[in-house]
Amino acid sequence: MQVAESSDSSKIIEKVIEKAQTDHVYKAKLIADPHAALRELGIVVPAGVTVKVVENSAAVFHLVLPATEQEMTEESLAKVAAGLLVGSTDHLHRVRE
Numbered sequence: 001m002q003v004a005e006s007s008d009s010s011k012i013i014e015k016v017i018e019k020a021q022t023d024h025v026y027k028a029k030l031i032a033d034p035h036a037a038l039r040e041l042g043i044v045v046p047a048g049v050t051v052k053v054v055e056n057s058a059a060v061f062h063l064v065l066p067a068t069e070q071e072m073t074e075e076s077l078a079k080v081a082a083g084l085l086v087g088s089t090d091h092l093h094r095v096r097e
Contacts, residue, residue: 012043031055 016038020027030037034051038044045051054062 012041016041016043 016030019041020030026037026040029040031053034053035045038051056062
């Protein structure tokens, strides 16, 4: 199996959101056990990475702050140094067979 590059991250997130919006059972699982729900779609979350799924509502809006330099991994810092964009989905990778 080969792991896709992080440039596919936005497509991965779109697929997850689309499924959660159309499948209420999947949405509940995604909120309760993100790693298992993502694995169902062939998305691997590396060991040591925590995924938290929250839902906005009319009364609640979640603002996600990017990692600070102190929180970034050596690999992420290398990507920044190389001029690549580092986003909050860099840890998600789609497994290709």
